[in-house]
Amino acid sequence: xxxxxxxxxxxxxxxxxxxxxxxxxxxxxxxxxxxxxxxxxxxxxxxxxxxxxxxxxxxxxxxxxxxxxxxxxxxxxxxxxxxxxxxxxxxxxxxxxxxxxxxxxxxxxxxxxxxxxxxxxxxxxxxxxxxxxxxxxxxxxxxxxxxxxxxxxxxxxxxxxxxxxxxxxxx
Amino acid sequence: xxxxxxxxxxxxxxxxxxxxxxxxxxxxxxxxxxxxxxxxxxxxxxxxxxxxxxxxxxxxxxxxxxxxxxxxxxxxxxxxxxxxxxxxxxxxxxxxxxxxxxxxxxxxxxxxxxxxxxxxxxxxxxxxxxxxxxxxxxxxxxxxxxxxxxxxxxxxxxxxxxxxxxxxxxxxxxxxxxxxxxxxxxxxxxxxxxxxxxxxxxxxxxxxxxxxxxxxxxxxxxxxxxxxxxxxxxxxxxxxxxxxxxxxxxxxxxxxxxxxxxxxxxxxxxxxxxxxxxxxxxxxxxxxxxxxxxxxxxxxxxxxxxxxxxxxxxxxxxxxxxxxxxxxxxxxxxxxxxxxxxxxxxxxxxxxxxxxxxxxxxxxxxxxxxxxxxxxxxxxxxxxxxxxxxxxxxxxxxxxxxxxxxxxxxxxxxxxxxxxxxxxxxxxxxxxxxxxxxxxxxxxxxxxxxxxxxxxxxxxxxxxxxxxxxxxxxxxxxxxxxxxxxxxxxxxxxxxxxxxxxxxxxxxxxxxxxxxxxxxxxxxxxxxxxxxxxxxxxxxxxxxxxxxxxxxxxxxxxxxxxxxx
Numbered sequence: 001x002x003x004x005x006x007x008x009x010x011x012x013x014x015x016x017x018x019x020x021x022x023x024x025x026x027x028x029x030x031x032x033x034x035x036x037x038x039x040x041x042x043x044x045x046x047x048x049x050x051x052x053x054x055x056x057x058x059x060x061x062x063x064x065x066x067x068x069x070x071x072x073x074x075x076x077x078x079x080x081x082x083x084x085x086x087x088x089x090x091x092x093x094x095x096x097x098x099x100x101x102x103x104x105x106x107x108x109x110x111x112x113x114x115x116x117x118x119x120x121x122x123x124x125x126x127x128x129x130x131x132x133x134x135x136x137x138x139x140x141x142x143x144x145x146x147x148x149x150x151x152x153x154x155x156x157x158x159x160x161x162x163x164x165x166x167x168x169x170x171x
Numbered sequence: 172x173x174x175x176x177x178x179x180x181x182x183x184x185x186x187x188x189x190x191x192x193x194x195x196x197x198x199x200x201x202x203x204x205x206x207x208x209x210x211x212x213x214x215x216x217x218x219x220x221x222x223x224x225x226x227x228x229x230x231x232x233x234x235x236x237x238x239x240x241x242x243x244x245x246x247x248x249x250x251x252x253x254x255x256x257x258x259x260x261x262x263x264x265x266x267x268x269x270x271x272x273x274x275x276x277x278x279x280x281x282x283x284x285x286x287x288x289x290x291x292x293x294x295x296x297x298x299x300x301x302x303x304x305x306x307x308x309x310x311x312x313x314x315x316x317x318x319x320x321x322x323x324x325x326x327x328x329x330x331x332x333x334x335x336x337x338x339x340x341x342x343x344x345x346x347x348x349x350x351x352x353x354x355x356x357x358x359x360x361x362x363x364x365x366x367x368x369x370x371x372x373x374x375x376x377x378x379x380x381x382x383x384x385x386x387x388x389x390x391x392x393x394x395x396x397x398x399x400x401x402x403x404x405x406x407x408x409x410x411x412x413x414x415x416x417x418x419x420x421x422x423x424x425x426x427x428x429x430x431x432x433x434x435x436x437x438x439x440x441x442x443x444x445x446x447x448x449x450x451x452x453x454x455x456x457x458x459x460x461x462x463x464x465x466x467x468x469x470x471x472x473x474x475x476x477x478x479x480x481x482x483x484x485x486x487x488x489x490x491x492x493x494x495x496x497x498x499x500x501x502x503x504x505x506x507x508x509x510x511x512x513x514x515x516x517x518x519x520x521x522x523x524x525x526x527x528x529x530x531x532x533x534x535x536x537x538x539x540x541x542x543x544x545x546x547x548x549x550x551x552x553x554x555x556x557x558x559x560x561x562x563x564x565x566x567x568x569x570x571x572x573x574x575x576x577x578x579x580x581x582x583x584x585x586x587x588x589x590x591x592x593x594x595x596x597x598x599x600x601x602x603x604x605x606x607x608x609x610x611x612x613x614x615x616x617x618x619x620x621x622x623x624x625x626x627x628x629x630x631x632x633x634x635x636x637x638x639x640x641x642x643x644x645x646x647x648x649x650x651x652x653x654x655x656x657x658x659x660x661x662x663x664x665x666x667x668x669x670x671x672x673x674x675x676x677x678x679x680x681x682x683x684x685x686x687x688x689x690x691x692x693x694x695x696x697x698x699x700x701x702x703x704x705x706x707x708x709x710x711x712x713x714x715x716x717x718x719x720x721x722x723x724x725x726x727x728x729x730x731x732x733x734x735x736x
Contacts, residue, residue, distance in 0.1 A: 032359045033357060034363060035363070035364060035386065036363070036386055036408070036411065036731070036732055037408055037411035037492060037493065037732060039363070040411060040412065040455070040492060041491075041492065043474070044474065044478070047470070047471060047474035047475070047478065048471050048474065048475060049474070049475070049478045062358075062359040064357075074386070075386060075388050077384075077385060077386060077387055077388060077735075078326060078333075079304070079305055079333050079334075079384050079385050079387065080356060080364055080385040080386070081326070081328060081329075082328060082329055082331070082332040082333065083332060083356055083357055083364075083385070085328055086332075087357055109393075109404065109405070109408075110388045110389065110390075110393065111319070111320055111393075112319055112320065112321070112388060112389030112392060112393050113312055113317070113318070113319065113320060113321030113322070113389055113392070114304065114312075114321070114384075114387050114388060114389050115388050115389065116326050117326070121326055122328060132493060133491075133492055133493065135491065
């Protein structure tokens with residue numbers, strides 16, 4: 001999906017990686033997706049007091065197909081788990097996940113029959129944020145951590161990286 | 172006010188069916204033979220003197236050691252003179268009760284919940300499916316022999332989403348005239364994880380079936396493993412938009428079990444915090460409701476004020492959303508220095524802020540088109556569906572728990588209860604705006620009253636019910652021991668039951684607690700206003716367009732944490 005699937009091997013990628021990562025980290029579009037209490041604090045980050053637009057992440061998209069970031073804000077129940085995975089699958093690469101709050105990270109205080117003990121059982125998580133609920137500032141911090149992570153990313157380490165075949169490999 | 176006369180009258184009419192009367196903590200419960208529940212229910216509603224026109228709550232309690240294992244508890248309310256009565260019916264495992272769904276429509280979902288959680292079947296129920304878990308779920312979680320963590324180890328993704336198929340009765344008839352469309356649970360306008368199955372004819376809604384339980388966290392089950400004080404943390408996370416109201420309702424039920432009353436200063440602080448949480452809830456409602464309909468600016472305006480309030484609440488309690496600030500017989504801390512000025516400043520500004528919202532919306536032609544005449548709920552239907560709160564008042568019924576059954580010294584406060592005329596989305600909008608003004612008024616009075624009470628008198632002085640002061644704990648061994656015992660085990664009330672409710676931002680929010688004499692609640696039942704209110708959704712959206720569902724859901728003001736629990 002991303003540029004990494006079209007790059008031929010052998011050319012010096014560092015500069016291109018730098019540019020692409022710079023663009024990616026400054027335009028992370030989250031999917032509008034709230035599960036429980038933490039979603040309220042997520043909304044606060046987009047209000048004027050904290051203004052998530054300073055990080056280029058204010059474009060909350062209701063459709064996962066237009067989003068890069070899934071902020072799992074709230075408790076993932078067993079009834080909802082399928083849908084959470086479906087939303088993640090519908091997002092195009094490159095995509096990242098923030099587990100916002102204790103419930104999303106580990107199930108939190110809800111160790112019960114209908115709660116998935118951590119969203120990382122369903123989708124890969126990039127940044128975990130502790131708190132019940134975490135303050136909205138913590139989400140901005142998580143976003144900055146994610147930006148750091150993106151800026152260090154190599155094309156070859158991305159899951160959608162498709163290495164083009166070398167001439168001698170082609171028969 | 173609990174009805175002590177009803178038993179005599181019922182006994183005279185149904186000598187066979189009425190088994191007895193119990194009183195616990197001043198609350199009257201009449202025991203009814205399970206097979207006769209429907210007959211008694213009809214009489215209770217239709218008799219002009221009794222006229223129990225609203226079913227407030229219906230829940231189950233499991234007593235595995237009894238032969239008649241399950242007790243189904245009905246809480247009734249008479250709008251005429253604010254009387255309350257509880258009915259109880261016992262059934263064995265595998266036996267069923269007649270459904271009272273035809274008498275009070277509110278019973279529909281509540282009976283489904285009892286079926287889901289306890290496995291008690293209801294004869295004559297038109298749609299007895301699981302509601303909070305899913306079809307195919309094994310076991311009944313609230314039975315005492317069901318483990319809190321569930322029966323299966325770990326978790327694997329199911330091959331297809333739970334409850335994918337719409338119910339059979341929705342699919343019948345039509346020859347392609349109707350179309351079934353799924354809305355949610357991932358939808359920006361369902362305020363969380365609500366899913367609604369819509370049956371459409373073109374763009375028009377023929378029927379709407381909400382599917383719940385996507386945020387069912389098992390709070391009622393989990394609370395049975397916690398002490399009375401610790402279970403308060405769970406109440407924060409039910410209606411997380413207004414955690415103080417939840418804390419208040421729960422703590423009052425606990426205090427009723429213990430038979431105590433907090434000092435006046437604590438009561439006023441509680442009133443003030445509850446009204447602040449009404450403001451935060453209503454502001455959030457207005458922000459998201461307007462956003463759903465397409466008015467983006469209101470969102471930013473409302474969140475500006477909401478942040479100011481949250482800052483004040485944080486200064487008082489130390490937390491923004493989930494304070495757990497109340498203690499048995501009082502509050503955790505006195506007000507910090509200088510908070511009065513901050514609150515006064517906010518109260519001075521706030522009316523002009525509401526005027527700003529009104530300037531944006533009240534005469535805005537788009538807003539009027541989207542809300543006027545949309546989602547009309549008739550007052551009779553509303554009462555029959557058990558609807559409470561701003562939705563009921565929007566339909567023109569002047570009923571408010573704060574006035575009808577005052578608690579926490581609300582009778583000393585002056586405020587109006589606004590009502591609507593037509594019962595449409597616009598009226599509910601106006602009612603909530605006026606409620607915000609009235610809340611600000613109550614906060615001002617509460618602040619004055621708090622000033623008149625002695626500082627520091629915020630919790631009852633009872634060595635059993637409250638922990639020893641911190642400075643003692645650090646110096647004296649017996650205080651340390653008591654501190655340890657208090658927080659590891661907690662105080663235990665005498666056996667019995669208690670129900671207390673408050674006027675939450677969404678409606679009557681109540682707790683029904685059953686104690687068996689141990690430090691943990693035997694049954695922790697939440698009377699969820701949103702759950703009951705949402706039942707009126709199909710009534711309100713029938714005949715409207717798909718886009719109106721968004722407006723109507725917004726105007727019911729639901730929060731899924733409380734619906735699914």
